[in-house]
Structures are given as C-alpha cells and as structure tokens.
Amino acid sequence: MLDSEVRQSLLQWLGQERFREDQETLVTHSYDATPMLQSLPDAVVYPETTAEVQSILRLANEHHIPIVPRGAASNLCGGTVPVQGGIVVAISRMNKLLELDTDNLTATVQPGLNTRKFHQEVERRGLFYPPDPSSMVISTLGGNIMEGAGGLRGLKYGTTKDYVIGLEAVLPSGEIIRTGGKLYKDVAGYDLTKLLVGSEGTLALITEATLKLLPAPGVRQTMLVAFADIYGAARSVSRIVGARIIPATLEIMDQATICVVEDYNHIGLPTDVQAILLIEQDGQEPEQVKREMTDIKNICASEGATEIRMAQDEAEAEQLMMARRSALSTLARISPTTILEDATVPRSAIADMILAINRIAEKYRVNICTFGHAGDGNLHPTCTTDARNEEEIHRVEEAFAEIFEEAISMGGTITGEHGVGTVKAPYLEWKVGTAGISVMKGIKQVFDPNGIMNPGKIFAKPSRKRLVISK
Amino acid sequence: MSSPNPKKERDSSLLMLQQELTKQLDYNELMNCMRCGFCQPSCPTYQETGIEAASPRGRIALMKAVADGVMEPNESFRQQINLCLGCRACEPVCPSDVKYGQLLEQTKSVLFEQPFHSAKTKKMSGQRETAPGPGYSSKSDRPPNMKRLHKLVKPAFKSHHRMLSLSALLEKYQRSGLQRYAAKKKLLRFLPEHFQTLERILPQADSQGVVKRVKASLLPAKGERIGTVGMFRGCIMDVLFTETNVNTVNLLRESGYDVVIPEAQGCCGALFSHSGDLKTARQFARRNIQAFAEAKVDYIASNAGGCGAMLIEYDHLLKDDALWKPQAEHFSQQIKDISELLLRSERWNSLKSVGAGPDDQEFISQERPDHTPQDTVTYQDSCHLRNVMKAGRGPRQLLHLLPDLNYVELEGAEGCCGSAGIYNLMQPKMANDILDHKMDKVNETGASIILTSNPGCLLQMKIGVEREQAQDRLRVMHVVDYFAEKVEKVMK
Numbered sequence: 001m002l003d004s005e006v007r008q009s010l011l012q013w014l015g016q017e018r019f020r021e022d023q024e025t026l027v028t029h030s031y032d033a034t035p036m037l038q039s040l041p042d043a044v045v046y047p048e049t050t051a052e053v054q055s056i057l058r059l060a061n062e063h064h065i066p067i068v069p070r071g072a073a074s075n076l077c078g079g080t081v082p083v084q085g086g087i088v089v090a091i092s093r094m095n096k097l098l099e100l101d102t103d104n105l106t107a108t109v110q111p112g113l114n115t116r117k118f119h120q121e122v123e124r125r126g127l128f129y130p131p132d133p134s135s136m137v138i139s140t141l142g143g144n145i146m147e148g149a150g151g152l153r154g155l156k157y158g159t160t161k162d163y164v165i166g167l168e169a170v171l172p173s174g175e176i177i178r179t180g181g182k183l184y185k186d187v188a189g190y191d192l193t194k195l196l197v198g199s200e201g202t203l204a205l206i207t208e209a210t211l212k213l214l215p216a217p218g219v220r221q222t223m224l225v226a227f228a229d230i231y232g233a234a235r236s237v238s239r240i241v242g243a244r245i246i247p248a249t250l251e252i253m254d255q256a257t258i259c260v261v262e263d264y265n266h267i268g269l270p271t272d273v274q275a276i277l278l279i280e281q282d283g284q285e286p287e288q289v290k291r292e293m294t295d296i297k298n299i300c301a302s303e304g305a306t307e308i309r310m311a312q313d314e315a316e317a318e319q320l321m322m323a324r325r326s327a328l329s330t331l332a333r334i335s336p337t338t339i340l341e342d343a344t345v346p347r348s349a350i351a352d353m354i355l356a357i358n359r360i361a362e363k364y365r366v367n368i369c370t371f372g373h374a375g376d377g378n379l380h381p382t383c384t385t386d387a388r389n390e391e392e393i394h395r396v397e398e399a400f401a402e403i404f405e406e407a408i409s410m411g412g413t414i415t416g417e418h419g420v421g422t423v424k425a426p427y428l429e430w431k432v433g434t435a436g437i438s439v440m441k442g443i444k445q446v447f448d449p450n451g452i453m454n455p456g457k458i459f460a461k462p463s464r465k466r467l468v469i470s471k
Numbered sequence: 472m473s474s475p476n477p478k479k480e481r482d483s484s485l486l487m488l489q490q491e492l493t494k495q496l497d498y499n500e501l502m503n504c505m506r507c508g509f510c511q512p513s514c515p516t517y518q519e520t521g522i523e524a525a526s527p528r529g530r531i532a533l534m535k536a537v538a539d540g541v542m543e544p545n546e547s548f549r550q551q552i553n554l555c556l557g558c559r560a561c562e563p564v565c566p567s568d569v570k571y572g573q574l575l576e577q578t579k580s581v582l583f584e585q586p587f588h589s590a591k592t593k594k595m596s597g598q599r600e601t602a603p604g605p606g607y608s609s610k611s612d613r614p615p616n617m618k619r620l621h622k623l624v625k626p627a628f629k630s631h632h633r634m635l636s637l638s639a640l641l642e643k644y645q646r647s648g649l650q651r652y653a654a655k656k657k658l659l660r661f662l663p664e665h666f667q668t669l670e671r672i673l674p675q676a677d678s679q680g681v682v683k684r685v686k687a688s689l690l691p692a693k694g695e696r697i698g699t700v701g702m703f704r705g706c707i708m709d710v711l712f713t714e715t716n717v718n719t720v721n722l723l724r725e726s727g728y729d730v731v732i733p734e735a736q737g738c739c740g741a742l743f744s745h746s747g748d749l750k751t752a753r754q755f756a757r758r759n760i761q762a763f764a765e766a767k768v769d770y771i772a773s774n775a776g777g778c779g780a781m782l783i784e785y786d787h788l789l790k791d792d793a794l795w796k797p798q799a800e801h802f803s804q805q806i807k808d809i810s811e812l813l814l815r816s817e818r819w820n821s822l823k824s825v826g827a828g829p830d831d832q833e834f835i836s837q838e839r840p841d842h843t844p845q846d847t848v849t850y851q852d853s854c855h856l857r858n859v860m861k862a863g864r865g866p867r868q869l870l871h872l873l874p875d876l877n878y879v880e881l882e883g884a885e886g887c888c889g890s891a892g893i894y895n896l897m898q899p900k901m902a903n904d905i906l907d908h909k910m911d912k913v914n915e916t917g918a919s920i921i922l923t924s925n926p927g928c929l930l931q932m933k934i935g936v937e938r939e940q941a942q943d944r945l946r947v948m949h950v951v952d953y954f955a956e957k958v959e960k961v962m963k
Contacts, residue, residue, distance in 0.1 A: 027536040028523040138508045329566030336502040
C-alpha cells in the first residue's frame, strides 16, 4: 500500500484513469511471460510525458518506493514482475514514432511503440530495422532496449544494442540524461547509451530512443537442411561462416524438437535425423544471394546432409520457416508449463552444447528440447513440465543450473538475449565474477543510490518478503 | 460503518461466487496460459483500451486470481468479463492453444447463475470503482439482470411459431406506415440511441419463414445429386433474413443437394450460451440434435457464422451428458458452413468461363459491355465462422468463383466488428468505437458493397454505414445473397 501523501500526489498529477490501485489492475500487472513468477505491485501508473515520468520517479525516490518500468511484459526473465511491490510504470501510452529521418537513416521513437508496428512503418519506406525478437508482435521498443533483445537476424545484423544510438532517460532523481544522438561516431566519454541498453530498468527509465536504420534488403532465399549427425550440422555452421558467408538466419532444431513439431503439425519433417538447419540469406543482388545459397548447399552436402530443401517461392519459404517458428508453440501445447532458457556458447561449441544439454536432461529425468540461433550460438533449451509438480520443478532447476555451468565452461554465457532479471540472478556471478558484480553494483549505486529502480533484478540478494504467488 | 450487516452479506455472497468459480473453472486450462501475450494484438477490446485487464491474457489472469483466492470476483471482475466480445480471435493465435472460449463460458455461466448485486453495498466496502477502460462503463450503466431478461425472451426463442408471430407484429409495424410515422414524430426518442439506430436499420421482417416461402420442407437436388443437406434455418435469421434462407436452399439444390428443413428444429441457443445460460442452451441443443437425427442428413448447413459455431460445439456443450454425448459428437461433425458445401460441388466451377467477359485486369472496373458498372466488394469476417468453425476462407473462395469480381480485402477483416451477438446493445460505447475504426478501414477499400456471413455482423455493418451516413454509396449484403444474385445474372 502506498502512503496517502504519495497516492494523493499521483492522483492529482495523473487522475483516476492513469493512477490505479484496484485489485484488477494490480493482478494484471503482477506477471510477465516468465513461468512461475508473480507478485503484486502497490499501484500502476500510465505516464504520457517525460515530465510526468520525472515527477513520478522523483516522488518514488523521495519515499524509497520501488519503480518497475513495464512495456508489454513479454520478457522471460521476470524483468517486469514487481517482486518487491511498488509502482509499475506502464509506458504503453508513450507509443509514438516521433520521427523517421531518411537523410540520416534514423528513427526517433517513444519507448511504448510496438516493435512490429515500427517494423511495418519503417519497411513502408524501404528501410529496415533488423532486431526481430519472437515476441515482436506484442513487445515494445522500450522493452527491447531494456532487455537488449535479440532475434533470428542476430548473426548477420546484430541485436538491439547495435541499433540504439541515442537515448533520453530519466534518472531516479528526476534529472534527464541524453546520450548519443543521430551519430554513428561519438566517443565523448563513457558510452552511456550502450550501458543503458540491457540495463533491465535498474538504472533509469527511458523516455525516448534514436535508432539506426538500414536500407531494406530486396531479395531473400530460404532452405531447410537435415543432418543424421548433429556434428555435421555444427560443422556446416562453422564452415559456412568460415567461407565468408553470413546468412541472415541460421537456425537449428535438435531431434527432440523435430519429433515434437512433426508429431503435432505433420509438415513432413524427417524425424530420424539429429538436427535440422534452417538457413535464410538476404541481400540487394539476386545473383549474389543465389551464389551464396549454392555455396551453403554444397557445404551442407559435403558435411553429410541427408536432405536439402530449397524454397522455390515465398510461400514455400514461409512453410519452411514455419517448422522453426512453431517450435515454441508446439512445445507449449504438450505441457502446462514451458520453461524457455537462452544459454549461449561460441558458435563452434553448439554441437557439444546440445549434446551436453541432452545428457543433463537425461541425468535429471526432465524433458528438454533444444532449438535456437545456431549462427550466433544462442540456444533455447526448452523444458516442458508442470509447475504443480514441485519435485519435478526442483529437478528442472538443478538441470538448468548445470546447463548454465556447462555453457560458461565452454566460454559461453547464462543468457544471450533474455536478460538476467530474477530468474538468472543467482547465476550472474558465475559469468562475471565477484569483481564484475561489484563493478556493476557500483554503477547501479551511482545511478540509483536509493535502489528504487526495478529492485530484485540482476543482483541476487535476500529481498523483503512479499506476497508472491508461486503457482 | 454504521451497520456491519451489508458488508457481511456482501462477503458471503462474494465468497459463494468465488467458490463456485473455483469449482467450475478448468484449472488445467488456466495453467495452460503461459502469459506470452501473443493474444493481445488480436483482441479488439485490448486494442481499443490498451489496458492489460481488457485482454485475453489479463482476463485469464483475473480468472486464475479468483480461482486461487487472490482476488474477489467483484463488480469490476464482472464488468471486465462482460466487456469481452467473445469473438475468440485470441484462440487461433495462441501458441499454447488455450481454450479461452471455454474459460469465458465457464465464468459467464457462474455469473449468470449467481448474479451478485454490489450496488447497495459498494459504498460500504470502501473500494473504489474502476471502469475497465476510459468511459467504458460506469455505475449508471450496469448491464441488466440477464436472468430476468432471459425469462422474458426465452418463449420466443423456444418456439419458432412464436418467433414468426412476433415478426408478424414487426412486419405490420414496418409496412403499415407506423414506422414512418414514429420516425416523423420522433416517438422513439426515449430509447437509448443504439436501440434507435437498430430500429432504423432492421430489415423488413417476413413472418412466413423459409418453409412457407419455398413451399416445402423437403426439396430435391437439381442435376446430379451429391448428398442430402439439412438446412439450419435459425430463428432471427428466418424472420429477418428470410430471403437469405431462400437463396441458401436454392443454391444448395443447384449444387446437387437434396435439402431437408426439419420443422422440429429451433434456435441454436447461442444468445443464451454466450450470456452464461447453459441450461437453456443445452435444452435447445438436444432438440436440434433430435430434429436433424430424424431427418437423416449427410450434412447440416448453417448460413450464420454465430449459429454455426454454436452448433459445431454441441459436442463440448453436452460432453458431460452421457446419454447425448455420442449423438452430439455426430451432429457437430455434420455442421458445415454454406460456403464450404457450395464449394464441394462442381456446379460452380464453370462460372468464370460462362461469365460474359475476359478476366484481364485491365478490363476490371471498366464499364462492362452490358452497361453494368462493376461492384467493388469487400468482406468482413464473421469471428465465429473464422475462429470457431475455422471456415473463414470459404466465403472468400466462393466469391472468387465469380467472374469479373473486383474484390478488395479489408484490412483487419479478421477483427470483430463489435456486433458479437447482442454485445452492441449491452456495451454500446465499446461496440461503436470498434465499429467506427472498422468503417475507416472499409472506406479505405473503396468498396460499394460490404459482404458478411452472419446476421449480427450484417446488422452491425449496416449500423456502421448509418453512422457514416453512407447509405447511398455502401450496401451491406450476406455473401449468399450476393452470390445468388451474381449467379443468376451469369446463368441467364
């Protein structure tokens, strides 16, 4: 419960419609897409201007009230769950595309703008914003920036962090900082833009972003390749890149995933193979795309591919990509609870990592299917389970801890694109070390001395007990 | 608080409601929602309000919170459930295949059986009332007691004879000049605005019904026979859209089907089921299953997406009724949308070659040799035809059999128009907001004819045209009627 002074101020600034603390609103802002995590906030506010955000943050800072910035709540790390209560700041009403600058090839946006809508808007002008997280149908650009979202096109085009070149952010003190600008080059001091990208709402609240755009690629080709031996698939991935070809998309599905997808959707996938690669190349010149696809095909064939299907047209390409896109939904259909992780390793280690995951799943007697972005080593070991089965959930947790450990030992990381949040906070130190943690904590201290910004995220520490609905 | 009694009363009433919801809600289905939020772009009420609670993910979270005992099923819960159109656009896009329609039905049925009136006690509770979205409902315009309303209207839906008699009254009112008189003298101005609009756009009632019009309840196929179809004539459909029913019969016969119109059939029960009155819906279901079983048909034709979706889910409705379950399953398998049945026939394949002119793009939208300028047509989906019957492509495929059709796809055609049964009467503000946005998209198509495949959508689109004052440039028709009209011209 907020104290009455705080409530009065917020009510006065925002009105009843944009300051809510009824049960319905609290319940519907107590979760995100993370399984088994829910916690009620004390209030939800819907600011419409940077000035309102300033007032809200300043007030919360004075009263030491947690602030949880929220886009579409589609993240998978517990990033927007108010685990210590406080005020959820829903940025959904700050959703404008402020400017499309075709001279500088930049876009200036408010954080609540929907990622897919932005894509459509940009593509209408023959431009291209590559980051394409699977949740982009609902996600916001602000959320993407806060979590440092990736996507299928990460290998060739990079992720959100590579496209954010300027930010306006409100500090807990209510002050505004502006970083970067419509600049491709800018070395004036520490790179605060990159620091804020992926900061998970723990440092400041973003109110405006300047994004870099590219000319849209004109041509696209898609193929599906099956491998009886997973190492054949992995070697193909390394050799493709080694041949100086960077595909736009290079996805992998392991046998467990293939079987489930085929069982459910009947799209004619071979179920007796260890892995399938889905490869897509784009570019401006049809000839070059075609040549590169032929080279890729030859590499795969020489690595023992048992089946190569090249899409003849857009419709067939769509159908091939369906196999990969339906992976998560199919896994979600076969069990009540689906836990999707994003352990990431260097590209050359994906086969070892997938086999390690299989071994760990067997050891803990849990069902884990793996698919993911083979090109950038970003795997999605996905566990199908039931949150009500406490004993099994415990084994699932043990299995994932071991998977993270394995990933790190291969030179990888605990999270490639989902963020740390609360879910991976206990493992962060394994990746960055105690010195790394204390540097990060130091940075946090400078931005947010009172610790009001999205508390309980990134750093594991015993936190104040609250009503946490565990189901 | 001067007296503790009202509060106590309220608490026990809420507690009972909560217990009943916990009992009735399918907890496995609630658990199935992984809260990814992929449903939200498809949800009309979320798109209008931007409020999490007004989205499928939000509503499921509310249901689960109630079932978990974290939240009371209070007035705002009821309002949020009622604000849902029940269009079920969230189901096809759900990665986890959550049966949202079933959860909604379970919730509505409990709320229907246990109406809880918080009006008197609200002040005592000290809880602030919040509307589901800006301006979407308030204390003054709370939905009426559905139980009482159902008691009032049930007799008319129970007997088709009574439905016909009632429509005779409407017919007299419309034909006698009384309607014109009423309009002139503004006699209906005491009615809410949305009722007044509805009164203006209602089609001419026909108290004869399809059986009298085609003069038989058993009509043989024309040409080569490909099966026997039982015609589901509907209740409202048969008195307000009799012509559509007549065209349906004729097109089915032309396609090669023997057509049976069992007299014992009645209302599908959708209006009752959607407001939670499952008891009545089950009664109606048993009657229809019996009627069509006796008629011994291969398929049952529906020409209204809303009715068809209800009929196709009789298996679910009667799943706990051991006696009726097998029959209900058989019945559900027989239900087909009219477009699908027509597309099964080879009768229409030659339409394009019979058509008077070349199919070239350059000729399209030019004046035809026979001097009839081409219509530009667009199509608004029936949500239940698309999301529940999964037959949304049928009407489009059927239309594309027509020669020189200038068809423009409506952007967002898959989104609800706001009709949703009687939703537009219960939630006029939301329904009109959705409709106005829909009409913007219709205008972008440049169409002169809007086609639909459900009476509710048809009336709603007519309201849209009326709101736009576009009666002189926009017609609204049922796909069946348009197809019949065009076929007749081509065949001549």
